[in-house]
Amino acid sequence: MTKVFQPSPSLPPPVNSVGPVAWVKQNLFSTPANTILTLLSLYIIYLLVVPVINWGIIDATWSGESKAECTAGGACWAFIRVRFDQFMYGRYPIEEYWRVNLSAIMLIVLVGMYAVKAVNKTMLTAGILLVYPVIAYILFAGDVFGLQRVETELWGGLFLTILLGMIGIIASFPLGVLLALGRRSNMPIVKSVCIIFIETVRAVPLITILFMASVMIPLFLPDGLNFNKLLRVLIGITLFSAAYMAEVIRGGLQAIPKGQYEAADAMGLTYWQSMILVILPQALKLVIPGIVNTFIGLFKDTTLVYIVGMFDLLGMIQLASHSPNWLGTTIEGYAFSGFLYWAICFAMSRYSMAVERRLETGHKRN
C-alpha cells in the first residue's frame, strides 16, 4: 500500500519573539555593550534637542517689528512673520498675489484629479503639461486680458524656487531620456553628440553655466535681440540636470536583460515602440531612486540663481536679513528656508517611494 504524503501544518512563531517589548529587548538591550550604546545615544540626543527646543520655541519671540524687539534670547520668529509674504512671492506686486495663488490652487486641483477614477489620465497629463503652463504664464506675466504686466525680474521667493524647480524637472526628464537613448544608439553621430554633450555639461559647475546664461550669452547676441534672463537661466538649469538625468537613466537601460530587447525585437516592434512600451517602463522604474535624487539635487541647486541676481527663497531671505531693521536674523532665516526645503524634498522622496511600491509587479530580484 502506498503512503499518502501530508505536509505538516504551519505553526505561529513563539510569543516571546514578537511584539514591542521583544523588539526593544532584541534591538536595544541585547548585550551589555548594546545597552551602553543605547544609553549613550539617548544622552547625546538629549544634549542636542534641549537647546534647540529652548532656542526655537521656549525662548523665542513670535511678534515684533524689528530685531531690537526680540529680547527673549531665543529665535526671532517675528522676522519670518513680518517678511513672510516677501519670502513667498519675492518682489511680486502685493495686489497681484492672487494670480500666483490662483495658479498654485489650479495646479493642486489638477494634480489631485489623478486620484479621481473617472478622469482620463492621458487627457489630464496633456492638460497639465500643455494647457496649464500657458494659463499659468499668462497669470504670472500678465499684459493680456487687462492683467497688469509683471516683469520676470519681480518674480521671486518660494514662488520662483518652485517655478525653477518644476520647469527644470519637467523639461530635463524627457531630454535626459533622449540623451540616454542617444548615448546607447548604434548611430555613431547621434552617439558622439550625446556623449560630448553629457560629458561637457557634467564637467562644468552649475554656477559657470548660470553665469554663461545670464552674462555671456547677451554679449554674443546681436543688438536688439535679447531674450529674458529667467528663460536663459531656465535653459541652463534644464540642460545641466538633463546631463545628470541621462546618466541615471542609462544605468537603468543597462540593467535591463538583453532578453527583453531581443523579445521586443523578435515580435517585430520598431525601435521606438520597443523603447516606449517595453524597455523604458522597466528601466525608469529601476532608477526611480536615482531620478528622484537628481530632481532633489536640481531643486536645491536652483538657490544658485541668487548669484546671477535673481531672488528666490534663499535670495529673499538673504536680502531681508541684511535690512537695517533685521540685522542678526540670518540664523532664523536659514532655519526657516532649511525647513521649507527639507519639507519639499522629503515629500518628493516619500512620493517616489509610493510610486515604486505601486509599480511593483512581483519581479523583484533580491
Add this chain to the structure above:
Amino acid sequence: MTDHNMALAQLEAGESPIIEFSDVNKWYGDFHVLKNINFSIKKGERIVVCGPSGSGKSTMTRCINRLEEHQKGSIIVDGIEMNDNLKNIEAIRKDVGMVFQHFNLFPHLTILENLTLAPIWVRKTPKKEAEEMAMHYLERVKIANQAAKYPGQLSGGQQQRVAIARGLCMKPRIMLFDEPTSALDPEMIKEVLDVMIQLAEEGMTMVCVTHEMGFAKTVADRVVFMDAGEIVEANRPHEFFDNPQHDRTQLFLSQILNH
C-alpha cells in the same frame, strides 16, 4: 489525413523552401561561429537542432529572424532576403515567432498585456479583438485563469507556456524555439513539451534547438546535429538515432543518451 501527414505530403511534393540558408558564415570578432551553413526548411517541417554548447545552433536559429547578423552568404525567409533593410526585417519578424530559454516575458505587463502587445502595436489589431485572441491562445496552453497576473507570479513552466502563446498571437508562419526547456525544473518540462507537440501536430513550421531527444524522436521531421559551427549531419529521426553516419554524432548521442 492529419495535418501532420499533409505537411509531409507537401514536403515530398517538393514545395519551395520557407527558410533557406546558402553558404552562411558568421563571426563574433575573430571567432568563426557559423561555417558555410547550407540548409533549407520546407513549409510545415519540424526541425530539431542539437549539438554541444558553443556549436552555433542557437546562433543559426537566431539568424532566421536576424537577432544575429550573418556576414557572408544569404538567408531567405518566406521569400525575403535577410539584409540590412529594416523594413524586410520587421516584415519577417511579424511572421516568425520566437520562444527563448529564459522566457523573456515583459515583467511590467500582465500576462494578457504580454500577449496583446505585438498584435495591437505591430499588426494594428483592435484591442478587444486582440484580447479575445489572447484568451483563446491562453486557453490552448491551459493557463487562461492566470491572465491578470504578472509574469513574476507564475512558475517557470507556466511562463514558458505564456511565451509560446505570446508567439502564437502574431499568427506566425514559423516558430523558433531556442532551448525552451533548458531553464525549467524537471517537473515542468513536460507541460511545455506537450504544448510544443500539440503545435507540431497542427502543422506549424518549427525550428527547435533542444536537448530533449524524446521530443526529437516523436516530433521532428529532421534532426540537425551541429558542432564547431558546422552542420555535421541532418537526417530523419529514426535514421539519425539508429544509424548515425558520423562518428562525432555517435559520440554526442552516446554522451547525451547514456547519462
